[in-house]
Amino acid sequence: MFFDILNRANSTGRQVCRGRSHPKRSHTALGAVYLGDPIELLLLKPDGTHDRVVIGPALADGQHMQFPIPGDAFHTARLLGNGHWFLGGSTEWLGVIPSDVEIGDVEQLARTYPDAADMIRSIARSVV
Template sequence: MTRPTAQQIIEALDLAPAQTCGYVRVSYANDVRLAEGVLPEPFQSARPLGTALYFLVAPEAPVKLHRIRNDQLYHYYSGDPLELLLLMADGTSQRHTIGPDILAGHEVQLLIPGGTFHTARVAGDWFLGGSTEWPGVVPEDVELGDADALAQRHPDVAELIRTYPLPRS
């Protein structure tokens, strides 16, 4: 079997361009809806109990610097490794690689704690993964990052932050 192209995967999974992470399709949103005000801050708006999505990252469609309020669990499905930079709320940072080579230290799942700014780039042609979130994500949960402000808060990786794809206004 020959390796599919990114475009073939995008078409097969019906993925669409996304503001924060390449191409995306929400694959699941729980039918159980949490009513407004049921959850503590910052999850005051109504939302599904949980959500899941597919995402494809390519050099021309990267993961931009962003955070969501919700915990996210990234999953590796296919393709090349994804190199992530996590900017933790306490001022520390973490680097992870999600990919197929477990023996080389790749992870096939990675928890990104809610409120963690992160960005990523593919180490190759394309990465296909998934993300599950709880509680479910709604648009106001997503925030694009300010690279300059985050570089000040994380001076140990300030230059590295700028090597990753940055959000555009």
């Protein structure tokens, strides 16, 4: 699946989502950069911790060309800094169907992940 993140008001990147657990399906995805500016990926883990990962082409600066996104983690992303656009891909093995995806409530997630609350809200505001 290809996706883009654009620095414009009608971007749909404001959603925070995760794959649902299913005993016979793997929902780990592999996110990858193809072209454009780097993005900041926020992973909200079930244990209450979070990770911030930069997906982009500058490996020497610690960016990742690819990064696994666990299916049980809520995740969202935005352009980094003054970036203008990003084209990436997400590979989900065994496929994804609509019932595999859960859209998170920004305020509920901010309460659940207080250490990441400012970033969750900031990402949500940055794309509306």
